Amino acid sequence: MRAEIISVGTELLLGHTINTDATHVARALSSLGMDLLQVHTVGDNGGRLESALREALGRAQIIITTGGLGPTDDDMTKETVARVTECPLEEDADSLRRLREYFGERPISANQLKQACLPRGSVAFPNDAGTAPGCAVPVGTGQWVILLPGPPSELLPMLENSVMPFLQKMADSVIASFMVRTFGIGEGAAALRIADLTEGGNPTAAPYASDAEMFVRVTAKAQSAAAAEALAMPVVDEVRARLGDVVYGINVTGLEAVVVDKLRESGQSLATAESCTGGLLAKRITDQPGSSEVFGYGLITYANEAKTKLLGVPEEMLAQHGAVSPEVARCMAVGVRERYEADYGLGITGVAGPGGGTESKPVGLVYVALSYGQDVWLRELRPQGRYLGREWTRRLASSHALDMLRRHLAGLPVEAQWAVEAR
Amino acid sequence: MRAEIISVGTELLLGHTINTDATHVARALSSLGMDLLQVHTVGDNGGRLESALREALGRAQIIITTGGLGPTDDDMTKETVARVTECPLEEDADSLRRLREYFGERPISANQLKQACLPRGSVAFPNDAGTAPGCAVPVGTGQWVILLPGPPSELLPMLENSVMPFLQKMADSVIASFMVRTFGIGEGAAALRIADLTEGGNPTAAPYASDAEMFVRVTAKAQSAAAAEALAMPVVDEVRARLGDVVYGINVTGLEAVVVDKLRESGQSLATAESCTGGLLAKRITDQPGSSEVFGYGLITYANEAKTKLLGVPEEMLAQHGAVSPEVARCMAVGVRERYEADYGLGITGVAGPGGGTESKPVGLVYVALSYGQDVWLRELRPQGRYLGREWTRRLASSHALDMLRRHLAGLPVEAQWAVEAR
Structure with missing residues (x-):
């Protein structure tokens, strides 16, 4: 109709x-x-x-x-x-x-x-x-x-x-629609992997990009909800299989929803320490109703002094390596986890821009670290060719933080230098 | 065209x-x-x-x-x-x-x-x-x-x-457009005050509402930019005069931009303590390039223990009044200002919902406090008739916090119980 x-x-x-x-x-x-x-x-x-x-x-x-x-x-x-x-x-x-x-x-x-x-x-x-x-x-x-x-x-x-x-009363069919959501793969690369799946008329599969993420929507039409779902599911499974572990969820609202759910399920907690994202990571986590069960402390340590006072980042480290450095990101993640007794700690430090960049630390450079037990993982994000603006840089950094945590919660490797190798 | x-x-x-x-x-x-x-x-x-x-x-x-x-x-x-x-x-x-x-x-x-x-x-x-x-x-x-x-x-x-x-280059005339931005007046009330100004064809004045704020856009068309501006300005001035001190800026991007600019101009600093807004206030402040000059510390104290440990909110106060109370909001604002040596402190605590409401503390109830020197101001926000959702509640609370600070920076009264009286 x-x-x-x-x-x-x-x-x-x-x-x-x-x-x-x-x-x-x-x-x-x-x-x-x-x-x-x-x-x-x-x-x-x-x-x-x-x-x-x-x-x-x-x-x-x-x-x-x-x-x-x-x-x-x-x-x-x-x-x-x-x-x-x-x-x-x-x-x-x-x-x-x-x-x-x-x-x-x-x-x-x-x-x-x-x-x-x-x-x-x-x-x-x-x-x-x-x-x-x-x-x-x-x-x-x-x-x-x-x-x-x-x-x-x-x-x-x-x-x-x-x-x-x-x-x-007048509808002659029912639609089932599934959104396969990924982080960590580009739209072009994803489209290539599923090219032959996007050609069918029913079900249909269509990739698209939004906010540094890539989605594939699979839609099927049939006489009943069950039949439409049965038609769509094999394609959903195939898309998931081909894209691999960059798929973080199906019909979920975002990385933050998956992370908060997984933390709640496993009874674990998270604390965050943000510099350049300035609260965006915490905001995304607390967008989720019920996040208070797993998230007690979020620190925005914009000033160097705040990093020392609240997270225990040594003044000498800040002087030697600068606030935007792998060392400080690691120290922020570990510090916030240990001091505020959480299972996971996330630390973000970078140059959101548009000002404040130098030759060795250009605008858009961000370090994101995840701390858990004795382990710390780090991602270095560098703009490829072009700086995409303050909002984009902050959004991307917060998504990487959530993705690192999502991968650890799912038992997947978190990677040491994601951005340098994969982008 | x-x-x-x-x-x-x-x-x-x-x-x-x-x-x-x-x-x-x-x-x-x-x-x-x-x-x-x-x-x-x-x-x-x-x-x-x-x-x-x-x-x-x-x-x-x-x-x-x-x-x-x-x-x-x-x-x-x-x-x-x-x-x-x-x-x-x-x-x-x-x-x-x-x-x-x-x-x-x-x-x-x-x-x-x-x-x-x-x-x-x-x-x-x-x-x-x-x-x-x-x-x-x-x-x-x-x-x-x-x-x-x-x-x-x-x-x-x-x-x-x-x-x-x-x-x-191909437009046959030039438009001058001024956005008069307000916080603290409803669209209906504003429209009544400027009703006779909205009837003209050139310049035009049109009110509209967005994200709990109300704007009036004044637009004039002429052969040159200077002529268009000269045509628009008397209407802009009249709108501003009729709406009064709820006008926070013209052609500015938001309350956060005005607040960060004013803090930078006056060389003063801000620290924030957020519960239900979970970082949204800090995120809005740090959306502004250059905010690091005036904003060093932002604390998200989602857990009660965090309010005690990081802000010095007494455990007995939390037990007696609950985390969502005027007392705790005041104590958060004062605590964050004093402990982290800022000129201004903002504290927000409330029930963002959709869960967690009680009869005396319904979803949507939020307390926002501003601390400066020996003074503390408080606003109580209660949903009028209907709870408008988690996102709306959080956005509104962060806007009230920014508006209180904006008013103090502009030498205007901050009001004690804004929401109860004015809504």
């Missing part, structure tokens, strides 16, 4: 608002096995909305609009849909009752009242968080135009409570 | 990725005074991309595509644009040189090499954060198709460094 989304709102075209509505609706359609052909965003402009609607009606069975249902004169989605589908607006008794309930004793303006009018023959969707109901408008030929409000706080419950059950 | 965006990527249609690229490009076009007619999102599907391109070429002078420039077989934007514009792909010497630099001694696969080929006659845009260059492809009739990579880390610098200057 083919679907399209039309998002309505000048604020989207001015870049004031990110179109998360389209993402939510896309996800819902995908979970029902419906093919979303395209998303079209137009402004609060009746003419352009009308063209977009007519075009979409020529291609898809389900057209979902978001936005333009409110009480102001800018809101013209319903009027336009009524005109295009030739279903004139009529008062919907149930929607009117809900609107009166919402306003209670307060007077209702004519503009507000128009929200209780829906295109003739519509199925109304109540709005649990606002005044404008949504609806599904039948088009003569068995097609539906579904109208949803723009504010995500109104759209999300309506999607969940009304639209999904409505669409479920 | 009329523009359209075509975003390419199956991950967008499956709802795996939010289309922030379109928002960034839309904002850039808007700042140049260009009219964005619509945004079209299609999958990795040559046929649909081709139709979308042909339709857009019938309406707009500038068409910007995002995504589909990478090395894999899924990436077909460049090939499709080459076919539609009849500009066949040719090796671009400069892009090839950059690609070779990027790979250094490593071998370059054929897939990677194809990234150095651009449609004939293109203006190349170097990629500072990845391998695929962008480009502007001339269409016979004075139109341009501009191709940008999908990953935001690559698209954003290219947009800023190459595309904006390129488009600026």
Whole structure:
């Protein structure tokens, strides 16, 4: 079953608002096995909305609009849909009752009242968080135009409570989707290894890159969830086998989620000592609900004095090797683990830039160390050819720290000089 | 000048990725005074991309595509644009040189090499954060198709460094845009205060909300930058006057930028003690280049024991009032300032959730304290009606901490119980 989304709102075209509505609706359609052909965003402009609607009606069975249902004169989605589908607006008794309930004793303006009018023959969707109901408008030929409000706080419950059950009845297949997530391999290299797997139509396998990580998405379509899953799993397993131990999880949210879960499972704890990442590593760990079980101490030792005072990095070491050095990274990881009695210690020191680089220690150079028992592992990260900016450098360093810990927790080799050898 | 965006990527249609690229490009076009007619999102599907391109070429002078420039077989934007514009792909010497630099001694696969080929006659845009260059492809009739990579880390610098200057040359007017940034006032309240200012066509004033902050963008269009600025400034001044001291800056990147700048100017230092924000506050501060001059120590005391050991919070206080209490927040702020010899200390403790709430201390409750000399200020944040999630709670708490410090640095009252009174 083919679907399209039309998002309505000048604020989207001015870049004031990110179109998360389209993402939510896309996800819902995908979970029902419906093919979303395209998303079209137009402004609060009746003419352009009308063209977009007519075009979409020529291609898809389900057209979902978001936005333009409110009480102001800018809101013209319903009027336009009524005109295009030739279903004139009529008062919907149930929607009117809900609107009166919402306003209670307060007077209702004519503009507000128009929200209780829906295109003739519509199925109304109540709005649990606002005044404008949504609806599904039948088009003569068995097609539906579904109208949803723009504010995500109104759209999300309506999607969940009304639209999904409505669409479920007409869905002819189910999609199973698996995201194989990796760290430590480039998109190009990964694509080569799985090239022959990406050619099939069902299941499909597609690689893509994001935030210094590489993902492969495997998707299968079938009559039931179990059948779709059974179709996808052999490809998921093959992708995992070919990419090897750079795969850190399937359908997980990130390295930090895997690390926190593994630490919780094994009853072990972590302490962190950060210089150039300045709290980003701790922030990623504590993004995870429940991280307090495994993470008690995080130190940001930006100043040299802080490294000495809080982690016991000797002043002589700082003077001799500099704060950005393998020695100091190791000492930070060991110091934070020992002083704060954690099972694992992570230390990061580097030049995030854009200033502060020297010839021997260029911007982008970072040392990451992991300490566990008597062992310490180190990765040296050097920008290859180009420095990619402060944010990228910090993100990459925190991901390496998490990856080193992830590998040790999984019983894999952590490597001594990862970046120099593998990049 | 009329523009359209075509975003390419199956991950967008499956709802795996939010289309922030379109928002960034839309904002850039808007700042140049260009009219964005619509945004079209299609999958990795040559046929649909081709139709979308042909339709857009019938309406707009500038068409910007995002995504589909990478090395894999899924990436077909460049090939499709080459076919539609009849500009066949040719090796671009400069892009090839950059690609070779990027790979250094490593071998370059054929897939990677194809990234150095651009449609004939293109203006190349170097990629500072990845391998695929962008480009502007001339269409016979004075139109341009501009191709940008999908990953935001690559698209954003290219947009800023190459595309904006390129488009600026063909814009028929100059836009001056001022973002008046506030913290501590709701969008509704702000909109009411400036309602009569938002009605003009040139300059325009538009309020919007983002990440618990509220901005007003004032934009004016004229023949020269100076004329546009002169047109905008009276409105900027009026907005600032009406909104008052919740305005923390104009055209600044965030509260953290203002705080770090002010600390550097005044030669003062800051130390932070975080519980529920888990490093987010320190991360925001160290996002700023040069923050090391003013920020030496950041402590994440997630465990009670850490609060005692590193900040001197008495065990009895933790036992009597609990870790989430005004007393502990105050003690954290004072402790971190005194122990680590900073001018300012910030302390944050709360229930970020989603678990861990109780009747008296619900999820979303956070205490934020600022210590300076003999003084301590406290804000209590309680979710109004609804808990808005872990990420929101943590973001809001870190913004309050920065705002308290910002107000003190600006000589404004910091307030004792901001949230209870003002929300």
